[in-house]
Amino acid sequence: MQMKKFLNLKSILIAVTLCLLLIVTKPVSASTLTLTITTNKQTYNAGETVIIQGNLTLDGSPAQDALIALEIDTEYRYYVFRTLQTDAIEGANWLVEITDLYSCDMYGNPQNSFMRGSTAYAKVVWKNNSNVSQSIMVAFYLQFSTGSPFQAFYNKVSTSANSSSYIIASFEISSTAPTGITTIYSSLYTDFPKNGGIPYCPEKNATFTITSTSSTGSQLSAYTLISTSSTSNFQVAITLPKLDVMLGNYTVYGSCKYGNESVLSTAQFRVILVGDVNEDMKVDMKDIGLAAKAYGSKPGDPNWDPRCDLNNDGKIDMKDIGIICKNYGNTGV
Numbered sequence: 001m002q003m004k005k006f007l008n009l010k011s012i013l014i015a016v017t018l019c020l021l022l023i024v025t026k027p028v029s030a031s032t033l034t035l036t037i038t039t040n041k042q043t044y045n046a047g048e049t050v051i052i053q054g055n056l057t058l059d060g061s062p063a064q065d066a067l068i069a070l071e072i073d074t075e076y077r078y079y080v081f082r083t084l085q086t087d088a089i090e091g092a093n094w095l096v097e098i099t100d101l102y103s104c105d106m107y108g109n110p111q112n113s114f115m116r117g118s119t120a121y122a123k124v125v126w127k128n129n130s131n132v133s134q135s136i137m138v139a140f141y142l143q144f145s146t147g148s149p150f151q152a153f154y155n156k157v158s159t160s161a162n163s164s165s166y167i168i169a170s171f172e173i174s175s176t177a178p179t180g181i182t183t184i185y186s187s188l189y190t191d192f193p194k195n196g197g198i199p200y201c202p203e204k205n206a207t208f209t210i211t212s213t214s215s216t217g218s219q220l221s222a223y224t225l226i227s228t229s230s231t232s233n234f235q236v237a238i239t240l241p242k243l244d245v246m247l248g249n250y251t252v253y254g255s256c257k258y259g260n261e262s263v264l265s266t267a268q269f270r271v272i273l274v275g276d277v278n279e280d281m282k283v284d285m286k287d288i289g290l291a292a293k294a295y296g297s298k299p300g301d302p303n304w305d306p307r308c309d310l311n312n313d314g315k316i317d318m319k320d321i322g323i324i325c326k327n328y329g330n331t332g333v
């Protein structure tokens with residue numbers, strides 16, 4: 001009798017434990033936010049265009065009206081800061097928003113044309129619409145008329161509740177900078193996208209003209225910015241410069257918060273200098289000279305130089321020389 005009672009108690013305990021386990025392990029209906037970032041190639045040459053494509057889904061369905069913070073870093077510096085979006089977002093209430101962005105002189109007076117070799121400035125104004133102070137990473141990204149990155153930089157600031165702030169940023173325009181319409185993009189993040197920082201609001205952009213002489217008026221550029229979005233996709237393209245292109249590995253970071261879910265994704269690509277046989281960061285006569293020396297050779301020949309077989313077809317001929325000629329003058333850093 002005593003034993004039976006004990007058994008009953010034991011079964012009850014087991015039953016209760018099982019129930020508790022069931023409650024604890026009952027699957028939580030968490031949503032899965034997936035951000036896929038891809039580049040159209042793995043390796044790029046100087047002058048090539050890198051197309052970055054993104055896709056955002058929530059539980060497999062298109063995540064519309066989302067803002068994605070995009071950062072591209074080389075091995076040594078920040079290269080691009082953008083805020084992209086899936087679908088057009090209009091009329092939303094932002095915690096913090098950019099209210100103005102324009103190119104200007106050092107005092108903040110609007111100026112839309114700058115000469116090569118001078119210093120240009122940009123003023124960004126933002127408003128903290130919330131009742132608490134916000135720490136903000138103000139990011140700038142400038143892009144030349146050629147579609148090549150000019151500069152990316154940031155400032156971390158704190159803005160008190162319900163107030164506006166601004167920054168006037170300066171940037172040196174080199175004497176060899178591409179002329180034409182240059183675009184300034186400004187984004188406000190909670191932190192670096194690579195650290196999971198997310199946009200406070202959509203980016204804003206403004207343009208100014210880089211001129212080679214003071215008499216030149218505004219030059220219309222044939223370049224059109226490639227930045228598109230659809231319900232769950234976004235795309236952005238940057239063109240690598242032919243001169244002083246940064247060689248090595250690049251990392252693309254995409255960071256986004258959608259509803260209560262956050263996601264951080266990365267993609268990588270590599271930039272090389274095709275035709276730089278002797279790896280001195282420039283494609284010039286020395287490279288052609290090396291290919292000429294190895295001309296007509298195949299593996300095993302005394303003058304065989306595998307560095308000159310640029311198309312990897314096991315022989316050094318006009319095709320390889322042609323590749324060097326096509327890239328002649330390109331330089332890397």
Ligand SMILES: [Ca+2]
Nearest residue numbers: 276278280282
């Ligand atoms: Ca070289």
Ligand SMILES: [Ca+2]
Nearest residue numbers: 309311313315
């Ligand atoms: Ca070859």
